[in-house]
Amino acid sequence: MSDEPRESDDRSPDRLPQRAPLQRVVLDTSLFVNPDVRTSLGNTPTEALETFLFLAAQIPILEFYMPPSIFGELLHFIEKDRVPGDLLLILHQKPPKKHELKCPAFLLYELVEDTRERVNKGLRIAEKAVRSAEKKKAEEIIQDLRRKYREALREGIIDSKEDVDLLLLAMELDALLISADQGLIHWAEKLGIRWLFPDRFKDYLMGAIRRAEYLGREPGG
Amino acid sequence: MSDEPRESDDRSPDRLPQRAPLQRVVLDTSLFVNPDVRTSLGNTPTEALETFLFLAAQIPILEFYMPPSIFGELLHFIEKDRVPGDLLLILHQKPPKKHELKCPAFLLYELVEDTRERVNKGLRIAEKAVRSAEKKKAEEIIQDLRRKYREALREGIIDSKEDVDLLLLAMELDALLISADQGLIHWAEKLGIRWLFPDRFKDYLMGAIRRAEYLGREPGG
Numbered sequence: 001m002s003d004e005p006r007e008s009d010d011r012s013p014d015r016l017p018q019r020a021p022l023q024r025v026v027l028d029t030s031l032f033v034n035p036d037v038r039t040s041l042g043n044t045p046t047e048a049l050e051t052f053l054f055l056a057a058q059i060p061i062l063e064f065y066m067p068p069s070i071f072g073e074l075l076h077f078i079e080k081d082r083v084p085g086d087l088l089l090i091l092h093q094k095p096p097k098k099h100e101l102k103c104p105a106f107l108l109y110e111l112v113e114d115t116r117e118r119v120n121k122g123l124r125i126a127e128k129a130v131r132s133a134e135k136k137k138a139e140e141i142i143q144d145l146r147r148k149y150r151e152a153l154r155e156g157i158i159d160s161k162e163d164v165d166l167l168l169l170a171m172e173l174d175a176l177l178i179s180a181d182q183g184l185i186h187w188a189e190k191l192g193i194r195w196l197f198p199d200r201f202k203d204y205l206m207g208a209i210r211r212a213e214y215l216g217r218e219p220g221g
Numbered sequence: 222m223s224d225e226p227r228e229s230d231d232r233s234p235d236r237l238p239q240r241a242p243l244q245r246v247v248l249d250t251s252l253f254v255n256p257d258v259r260t261s262l263g264n265t266p267t268e269a270l271e272t273f274l275f276l277a278a279q280i281p282i283l284e285f286y287m288p289p290s291i292f293g294e295l296l297h298f299i300e301k302d303r304v305p306g307d308l309l310l311i312l313h314q315k316p317p318k319k320h321e322l323k324c325p326a327f328l329l330y331e332l333v334e335d336t337r338e339r340v341n342k343g344l345r346i347a348e349k350a351v352r353s354a355e356k357k358k359a360e361e362i363i364q365d366l367r368r369k370y371r372e373a374l375r376e377g378i379i380d381s382k383e384d385v386d387l388l389l390l391a392m393e394l395d396a397l398l399i400s401a402d403q404g405l406i407h408w409a410e411k412l413g414i415r416w417l418f419p420d421r422f423k424d425y426l427m428g429a430i431r432r433a434e435y436l437g438r439e440p441g442g
Contacts, residue, residue, distance in 0.1 A: 101326035105392075106319040108332075108385045115336055116381065119374045122340070126347035126370065130362050133354030141351050149347065153340045160337065164329045171326075 026170040028179030040202040045077040067165035096168035249400030261423040266298040276426040288386035317389035
């Protein structure tokens with residue numbers, strides 16, 4: 001279905017009205033895997049994905065996308081036998097055109113400064129751990145060190161190529177990005193990418209079903 | 222002086238021939254400060270800068286640039302009284318247009334993956350330091366930790382906004398970047414920015430003087 005506005009006379013009721021442009025949505029695995037945001041859709045990742053597919057099938061005004069790298073992550077969490085082949089039609093798998101896309105150069109400053117601060121913080125955490133070695137056991141200190149170090153150097157940043165895939169795909173498609181990852185949301189803000197509070201994902205789908213029904217019924221629609 | 226090619230009849234011998242387009246060169250402080258590359262120009266940063274100015278004044282075919290942030294760094298190393306006002310005419314201070322420039326998005330993958338690997342390496346170094354605390358004194362371990370950690374997380378990367386200034390300015394001006402910083406050279410490679418082995422900087426200036434003389438003498442030049 002084309003989303004280009006054009007005049008046409010054959011508007012049968014089962015066709016989407018021209019006035020409703022397709023909205024593209026890029027989904028992260030966290031929506032199905034992270035228990036804090038998944039619960040409204042299901043008790044397990046598989047259930048959450050099934051509910052999503054059931055709802056998404058009723059929304060002709062939205063197009064859902066996921067980078068293959070993220071889809072690969074999702075497959076680790078779900079019972080593949082229970083997910084119908086519809087998935088492949090409803091949830092489009094597309095990598096971003098990474099060699100064509102450009103990003104604003106001032107982001108390099110932010111990435112570099114952010115990394116620099118985190119790296120310094122990581123060193124301070126490590127020094128503290130060494131100093132505490134006189135009082136506690138090495139294994140205990142190391143557990144604590146790992147947690148604090150990862151918190152300081154990983155949280156709130158994009159730290160994998162899968163994260164970059166999600167951002168760039170949303171940028172390329174001018175899509176709405178839905179993720180529960182704070183680092184991704186932080187970067188979506190910088191790049192001007194639309195994003196949604198992830199716990200509102202189901203409400204968004206329900207709203208889209210109602211909207212699609214309304215548009216389908218509208219006179220002249 | 223314009224570098225646009227155009228027809229003109231008033232070619233007096235002291236004017237630059239039209240056929241020699243201006244080459245822009247972006248300079249890092251390391252050329253004057255780093256003893257390994259500075260020595261061909263002078264024994265101190267001030268001497269090196271004086272020699273550079275003496276040579277650069279004889280090269281009308283090159284335009285020299287430095288971002289103000291880098292110039293600010295250089296001022297910490299030189300005796301300001303000994304540097305003539307010519308400096309400000311010969312070495313142009315210009316920040317990059319950081320909000321207009323774009324960089325290829327695939328670089329985000331490289332930055333993110335590179336940082337991820339370094340961060341993991343940093344954690345392994347920290348763990349090793351904690352484990353060695355049973356055998357050595359804390360202060361001794363921390364000295365060693367700092368050195369290894371900085372080596373792993375800082376070397377060969379761009380890790381300051383001054384570094385980004387240099388890269389973006391070279392990109393914006395389509396200039397030749399001259400620096401002794403391996404991280405900068407590594408990123409110049411990725412971005413398609415021309416760069417020069419820093420220890421050849423003086424040779425490059427001497428060659429440019431000869432070239433400018435030759436072009437100035439050429440019949441019809």
